[in-house]
Amino acid sequence: MKLERNKRIKKLAIWTWTWVATMAIATFGPEFIWDHHPFLTPFAIIVNFANGILMILANRDLFNHFDELEKKIHLESLGITLGLAVIFGMSYSLLDTTNLISQDAQIxxxxxxxxxxxxxxxxINSRRYQ
Amino acid sequence: MKNKIRDLRTARNMTQEDLAEIIGVSRQTINAIEKGKFDPSLPTAFKMSKLFKLPIEQMFLFEE
Structure with missing residues (x-):
């Protein structure tokens, strides 16, 4: 069970780091590497997007390997995160549109x-069930 | 939900790790079940029932 889990964690870590790397390349490449080449910029974005999908699949694979308590902990955490992200995101956006913050809202x-x-x-949830 | 899992496990000289391995869950899950902080799913309860050779209602005490 532990071996299988470690394999999945390693797979997720690899896809996460390659996603971060391709994101960095797609962000800074046009200016510093290929001088706004018309083909390379969309290609880098597509590669980054595809990498993100593979990262999500690796995360789903790990999630499906969790036992019932771990799934409960992660689902509760995801619910709280989703709710707070919507509320925080909307409030943050309002701060920007009403000019209550000096800079533009950043994703x-x-x-x-x-x-x-x-x-x-x-x-917090993990500690609750200890 | 209260249960007798800890007593049944220790009576068989099993560690939480041993029981977790047999049932197919993590040691933390066994610990949470024994402490009554987490109620196991039906498949897990049936696996325990089969392992300890006891009906589910004798291992888990339902309280409303």
Whole structure:
């Protein structure tokens, strides 16, 4: 069971890091590597998107390997994260449209918020069942 | 839900890890079940019932 799990975690880690790497390439490549080449930029975005899909499939594979308690912990955490992301995202967007914040709303802020919320929820929920 | 899983396990000199391996769940899940913090699914309860050779209602005490 542990061996199977480690294999899946390793697979997810590989796809996650390659997704981050292809995201960096697609972001900085047009300016620093291929000088806004008309073919390479959309190609890099497509590769990054495809990589993201494979990362999601690897995550689903790991999730399906979880036992019933782990699934419960992750599902509760996902529910909290989804709810908070919608509320935070909308409030953040309102702050931008009403000019209550000086800079434009950044999607990266929302992505970081989602990541931190999910991590915190997992830690809290895991402790609840210890 | 209260249960007798810890007593049944220790009576057979099994560790939580041993029981988890046989049932096919994590050690944390066994610990949560024994402490009454998590109610197992029906398939897990049946696996325990088969292992300990006891009906489910004798292992788990339902309280409303």
């Amino acid at each position: 990266s802020i929302l992505v970081m918020f989602i990541g931190l919320t999910y991590l915190t929820s997992i830690l």
